[in-house]
Structures are given as C-alpha cells and as structure tokens.
Amino acid sequence: MTSLPSVLGDLDPTSDRAVFRQIADQLREAIDRGRFKEGEKLPSEAELVEHYGVSRMTVRNSFSVLTGEGLVHAEHGKGVFVRPRPPVRRLASDRFARRHREQGKSAFIVEADAAGSHPQVDSLEVKEEKASQDISTRLGSVRRVLARRRRYLLDGKPVEFATSYLPLDIARGTQIAEPNPGPGGIYARLEELGHHLDHFEEEIRARMPSPVEVRTLQLASGVPVIHLIRTAYDTEKRAVEVCDTVMAADAYVLSYQLPAN
Template sequence: MARWHEIAHELRAAIAGGEVAPGDVLPRETDLQERYRTSRTTVRQAVAALEKEGLVEKVRRRGTVVRRPPTRRRIPRSRRVHRDAIGYYFDTAAQGWRPLEPPAVGRAPAPADVARALDLAPAAEVVTRSRVMGDPDSGDVTQLATSYLAPTAVDALPVLAEPDTGPGGIYDRMEDAGYGPLRWEEAVSARMPSPDEARRLGLPPGVPVLRITRITRGADGRALEVNDTRVSAERFEVVNEIDRDPTAAPENPEAPSGAPVRPAGGARADR
C-alpha cells in the first residue's frame, strides 16, 4: 500500500470513529508531514483522496475541515423480511447470494452513526462480523456487509462473537434467548467507497456505493445490532412496490383496469 493510502486510511478512520468531529480542522500540512515523517506531496495526496470521498473540504482562512453532513430527511417506505431454510433475508434478489469467504469476526471502534444507534460513546469498541457476499458459482462479489453488535447482546450471548453462530445465524440466537420478536428499521444513503471497498466490489473511479444501514431491535426497543451493507450504486438500485392507502382509493371503482383516475380538485397525482 502506498504511503499516502496509509495516511488517508488513518485519517478516514479517525473521522468515521468520531475522533475528529464534523467542523474540526485537520492538522496543517507541515504538522502531518512531521507526524507521518513524509513529504508534502504524500500528505497532499492523502488529503485529496479524503476530499474526493466527500469527507473533508477546503475552507478559506481555516484549512481542511471535516465536512458536516447535512441533516438527512427520512422518507419512510414499507419493507418486508423473508425467511428460508438458511435464515432471514431482506431482499428477494439477494436470496441466492452466499458468503464467498468465512466471516471475519473481530473488534473495532464503531463508526459515529453506528455508535449513536447503539447508544454507545463515540468510537466505543464493539464486536464486528464482516462478510463478503456474492454469486457462489461465478465468485462475483455483490455486497459487503458488516454487523456491529451491542456489547450487552454479546455479553449475554457469547456465541455472537463466534465465526459460526449455528443454524439461522445471529437473529435466531437472539430470538432463542428471548430478545424477540425482533424488528428492523432501515435507511439507504450513498457515499464514495473506501479504496478497499472499491477493490472488492470492482468499482471504477467515481462510482459511489449505496449504503443500506439496518438496525435490529429487540421486543423492548433496544438496538441489538447495526448492519452496514454496501453495494455498487452503478449495479444496483433500491426499488419499492407502492400499495394504495385507503385514502388513495379510486373515485370510480367500476372504471376499467388501467383507466386514468382524476384526483379530486384537479391536484397533481404525482406529487
């Protein structure tokens, strides 16, 4: 790995873990040169990589500042969880995907948004379960998924930190232990990939990842796990079926199927 990659990786981790907060100014180039014992060109390459990923920005008379993400507006959409002989899955398109490598189980600081979801202090260390998923026949990698597990859940269920958690996976173990019935909520966002994500997913330069963040809650509402799934935004799109709410019932139920329905008052139907 090139030296500037190493520096960018360390700075990126500090931002993700909340060690360097939004609005904070990165050290000056000369300070980074001294810290990493490298050239100005190398430092500039590292900072430029973070800028391309949208993590930092140059602010006149201040320096390089960690970007403060805008407040994200939530748009609730109905979703459905499925189950087959292997366990739970959340997308019918992904039912045939399988782990292409053994799960990587370890400990790492939780990213800032994950720590908030789990009600933990910034950069708190948690057990992580990382998986590379894809087509078992072709070996094509389709998604990267990392589970961040609440320490209270791991303390109660040490099997969650084992590579093999048994039939049905971590969700069956949680429900077997009385945490269920589990429920989930999900958010979809986009960001530029890290170099490792771009390599594993085969992303060409400039292609972002879709980040699907799913929170698993127990029956008491406490967050037990945050699952962070990344897929190529070039290869995949999120699609939701739209059902009619009772307020959107056709004015004329006898109208032929496919006939246009005029909303009351002439309001736009596609708002």
C-alpha cells in the same frame, strides 16, 4: 475498411462545444442506439484519432467522460468496451421477515441459487472492537462492540460488503460471536436469546466509492455505491444490532413496501 463514418459522423467546427465532448456525445449516442452493444469493443483510440483528425489526448478525454458516466470501461492491451450491466439483485423489504428465517441457509445463498448464480461469502472477520461514534450513538452509547465483517460474491464478483455491530452484553460468548452464527443467521440467534425483534430501520445513501471500496468490491469506475445502515430493534425498543452495508450500485435494486396510513 473503416465503417466508422457510418456510425459516428463528423465534428462541428463552428460549435462552441468542446471537441472531446462532441466525440463523447457521438459515442454515447451510438451506444444508446445500440450501434455498440453491451460488452462490445469501441473503436480504438488510434482509429478515432484517424477518423476525427484530432490528437490522441483528445480522444482519451472523450473516453474519460464516458468512463465517468459508467458507460464504458477500458481494458489495458485490449480496448475500450461498453460496460455490461451485471445481473441485478433485488432486495425486498420483507427479506428479514421472520417467516424467511426458518430454513438453514442464509437469504443470500437461497436467493442466488434460485437465480442460478453461484453465491459465495468470504473475508469473514469477527472480533470485538471500539465502537465508532456513529455506531455507538445508534446502539445507545455502547463503548465496545462485536463486529462481524463479511463480503458477498456472486459468480466470483464481489457485490456487497457488510459489517454487523452488536453490543457486547448481548453477543459475547454466544454463537453470534462465532464465525458461523448457525441457521437463520444472527437474527435467529438474537430471538433465541430473548431479544424478540420488533422492527428494522434502514437508512440509504448513494455516493462514489472510496478507494478502499473500489478495491474491495472491484468496482469499475463510474459505478457508485449504495450505503445502507440497518438498525434492528427489539420489542423493548432497544437497538440490538447495526448493520452497515456497502453495495455495488449497479448490482442492486432495493424495494420497499409502505403502508398508506
């Protein structure tokens, strides 16, 4: 019944490459060649134990290599599967341009609808709090800030967690301090309040998620996060908002246009 040999080959006992690495290599190659497709189940631990004649821990060790690479994921009671790639969301550099801010819906909703996905925003929290050292520096030495936290989901799967920070003297008592900031989002409100936006600055990092981020974004292991910190400046060169965003890296492509001069 086992057609594994046709896909997987044998171990090389003369190789100094560790057995679990050889197994991982063979599985990886089989996946790369499409012998196992996205979402498909790999041979079970028991089958591989039998096929290679090694102990179960050695097979599990191979799986843990592939899991760390983000290639596969295990499901308790079911098996180990080739990790499917989620639909990717493209973030264009003009996504905050004034011309996109006309209609009522947020960019996230509009975009998702267009892509045929079901968008959702939750875990709203809006409150005043002490600014962290970093946020304080970016906003120009403010002590306390208004923090707006929200999580974005596509088809029920969380993809992004964002917090906006605004100086109290700008945001307090305005619609920005309300759970729903109204059409066009807080940038529209800022402009109505006389803070004409001049430009944004975005800082991008990538790293492995903290345990909290793994939980919040329901990340499979082997999936990094993109950490984006955007600062909005008004025409007076004042930083009027800092937005701290953590995204599931496998769900995003960021895109920027740069002038050549």
